[in-house]
Amino acid sequence: MSALLGRYAGVVGEDVVGQLRQLAVPLRGKTIVHINSTSAGGGVAEILSQLVPFQRELGIDAHWEVLSGNEPFYSCTKRFHNALQGMPVDVAPALLRSYEENNAVNAERLAPLLRDADFVFVHDPQPAALITHFPTRRGKWIWRCHIDLSRPHRSVWRYLAPFVSAHDASVFSVADFAQVLPHPVYLVPPSIDPLSDKNRELTPQEIDGELAAFGIDRTRPLLLQVSRFDRFKDPLGVIHAYHLVKAFVPAVQLVLAGGGAVDDPEGAAMLAEVQAAAGDDPDLHVLWLPVDAHRAINALQRAADIVIQKSIREGFGLTVSEAMWKEKVVIGGATGGIRLQIANGHTGFLVSTPEGAALRSRYLLRHRRRLLGMGRNAKQFVRENFLLTRQLREYLTLMVGVGRGGTSMVVSI
Amino acid sequence: MPKPLGIPFVVKDSALIQLATGIRAQNVRELRDRIMVVPAACIDYHFWSGPLRPEFTDPEYGNDFASWAHHGLHDDKLAEQLACIDPAHSDDIEALRHELLDVLERRIDEGEYLTWAKPDQQFHFLSPQLVVFDTGKRIESPGDLAAAIGAMSTGSIYFHFVQARRRPPRCVDDFRAWLEPLGPEYEAVSRALANVDPFFTTLAGLRDELKHRLADHLPVAA
Numbered sequence: 001m002s003a004l005l006g007r008y009a010g011v012v013g014e015d016v017v018g019q020l021r022q023l024a025v026p027l028r029g030k031t032i033v034h035i036n037s038t039s040a041g042g043g044v045a046e047i048l049s050q051l052v053p054f055q056r057e058l059g060i061d062a063h064w065e066v067l068s069g070n071e072p073f074y075s076c077t078k079r080f081h082n083a084l085q086g087m088p089v090d091v092a093p094a095l096l097r098s099y100e101e102n103n104a105v106n107a108e109r110l111a112p113l114l115r116d117a118d119f120v121f122v123h124d125p126q127p128a129a130l131i132t133h134f135p136t137r138r139g140k141w142i143w144r145c146h147i148d149l150s151r152p153h154r155s156v157w158r159y160l161a162p163f164v165s166a167h168d169a170s171v172f173s174v175a176d177f178a179q180v181l182p183h184p185v186y187l188v189p190p191s192i193d194p195l196s197d198k199n200r201e202l203t204p205q206e207i208d209g210e211l212a213a214f215g216i217d218r219t220r221p222l223l224l225q226v227s228r229f230d231r232f233k234d235p236l237g238v239i240h241a242y243h244l245v246k247a248f249v250p251a252v253q254l255v256l257a258g259g260g261a262v263d264d265p266e267g268a269a270m271l272a273e274v275q276a277a278a279g280d281d282p283d284l285h286v287l288w289l290p291v292d293a294h295r296a297i298n299a300l301q302r303a304a305d306i307v308i309q310k311s312i313r314e315g316f317g318l319t320v321s322e323a324m325w326k327e328k329v330v331i332g333g334a335t336g337g338i339r340l341q342i343a344n345g346h347t348g349f350l351v352s353t354p355e356g357a358a359l360r361s362r363y364l365l366r367h368r369r370r371l372l373g374m375g376r377n378a379k380q381f382v383r384e385n386f387l388l389t390r391q392l393r394e395y396l397t398l399m400v401g402v403g404r405g406g407t408s409m410v411v412s413i
Numbered sequence: 414m415p416k417p418l419g420i421p422f423v424v425k426d427s428a429l430i431q432l433a434t435g436i437r438a439q440n441v442r443e444l445r446d447r448i449m450v451v452p453a454a455c456i457d458y459h460f461w462s463g464p465l466r467p468e469f470t471d472p473e474y475g476n477d478f479a480s481w482a483h484h485g486l487h488d489d490k491l492a493e494q495l496a497c498i499d500p501a502h503s504d505d506i507e508a509l510r511h512e513l514l515d516v517l518e519r520r521i522d523e524g525e526y527l528t529w530a531k532p533d534q535q536f537h538f539l540s541p542q543l544v545v546f547d548t549g550k551r552i553e554s555p556g557d558l559a560a561a562i563g564a565m566s567t568g569s570i571y572f573h574f575v576q577a578r579r580r581p582p583r584c585v586d587d588f589r590a591w592l593e594p595l596g597p598e599y600e601a602v603s604r605a606l607a608n609v610d611p612f613f614t615t616l617a618g619l620r621d622e623l624k625h626r627l628a629d630h631l632p633v634a635a
């Protein structure tokens with residue numbers, strides 16, 4: 001067993017890693033290409049940075065390619081992102097032209113790899129139009145949707161649906177998000193990597209070192225939300241919840257930590273709004289972190305008493321599992337994949353309003369023993385369900401299924 | 414002392430992936446109507462695949478329909494009636510579909526107020542794809558079975574102990590199917606295995622229970 005696989009076996013058990021190795025046997029030597037729109041920032045890039053090396057370790061010729069694009073392209077795809085998650089946003093024809101032109105340029109650049117690949121995973125809407133440039137492709141193309149597509153703005157979905165439909169299969173994170181498409185639609189929740197800088201164990205000294213610059217008082221209760229500065233993550237709602245808690249627990253502090261990604265032009269504007277709402281409260285820390293600040297986020301999550309992820313729409317919300325892996329109770333918005341990760345009352349609490357987040361925060365700060373018990377439950381739940389090894393197993397299963405059996409109920413290999 | 418036997422037990426493993434069908438139900442009438450037409454694979458999935466999916470607590474109900482009646486519709490009477498359906502008892506999936514429809518029709522005929530699930534708690538009909546593969550491992554002697562089960566993946570436990578029950582013609586778990594022809598000395602252990610309910614627990618819990626039951630009945634091979 002390689003060193004990498006051995007490290008995973010140490011966390012999830014040898015039986016789990018052994019199963020992955022056997023499942024990968026029919027895929028050894030096959031070429032798999034993952035394509036997305038950013039190499040850093042956001043959950044997709046994080047997952048791919050871990051998944052691709054693991055697939056290579058299993059003998060699969062896995063590649064990760066990142067789309068290049070100009071400003072109108074990213075502006076267009078950000079509008080797609082918002083519209084697909086339900087905002088009534090229309091996209092001007094000039095931006096749609098830019099979307100198609102950028103996909104054409106990337107198709108030409110990536111043609112040698114994509115034409116002959118056995119499997120191509122196209123992540124999210126940004127590269128969805130690539131497929132139109134490969135009418136004689138050899139392999140199976142799979143569209144992987146990481147966002148909540150349950151109630152898309154119809155005009156934008158009408159535009160994108162033909163590109164998506166041209167793929168051989170789609171993958172959504174949960175059934176609620178899936179659209180009806182003319183090909184098999186698989187369900188694969190995402191996962192976290194227990195060995196990454198963001199999730200690995202840290203010593204108390206490492207945590208102190210990472211937090212030294214932020215001015216956080218380690219002796220007082222700390223609430224934390226880690227997420228992009230994005231309207232759907234409701235950072236303003238979190239500030240409201242913090243104010244409600246502060247009235248009862250004056251010592252409480254709040255950290256809103258996040259960054260931006262190159263494909264998110266709205267991040268800076270949202271940050272400005274959050275900073276204005278934060279005002280000059282010395283106990284409210286708004287941290288704009290670089291995309292590679294994984295250890296800092298790890299330290300913040302470990303230092304927090306309670307982690308909040310009060311999204312109002314969410315693709316999946318992997319920061320929930322990240323915090324749970326560190327034995328933290330998460331108060332999450334009752335939306336999307338957050339509902340799959342939090343067993344309400346057992347591993348955290350699901351809430352629908354800032355008032356709900358405040359109520360649960362006060363309860364947990366009052367009942368420290370419950371807080372610790374639920375935190376232990378949370379880690380075990382993530383170990384069994386939301387680690388990278390589970391997601392990899394499902395991708396391998398999917399590829400074997402798509403490659404061998406179509407949608408047959410049982411495929412023997 | 415059990416002796417090594419001629420036909421070894423072939424240890425297989427399995428991995429499940431779920432497919433969405435886009436078919437949903439929001440009340441008991443819709444559930445009835447959809448069950449009439451969904452592919453047999455959907456019925457199979459919602460009765461048999463629960464153990465392979467994430468659950469925090471031990472599953473309270475033996476199948477997804479019963480669980481949704483409780484959690485989505487808050488109709489506990491219906492949930493209890495649906496939970497009593499034993500999928501292994503039906504000859505095939507179509508018989509199971511009819512049994513399911515009978516329960517739903519009876520509940521509809523009772524004519525009580527029709528409860529609706531919230532839009533984000535609808536019942537989603539899913540179907541399974543199970544990839545099965547040979548692990549290359551063989552168990553030569555019944556005395557080695559307990560230790561071997563303790564080292565199996567949960568996918569192996571699912572395939573041999575849960576999924577095997579829906580495989581005709583015998584519809585029993587693979588461990589019993591291997592032990593029973595070996596002679597009367599294995600009747601007691603077979604009975605002990607038959608008494609393990611594969612539902613209402615996690616696969617890891619099931620693995621531990623099987624290991625202990627076997628260890629109690631089968632001495633380890635010398």
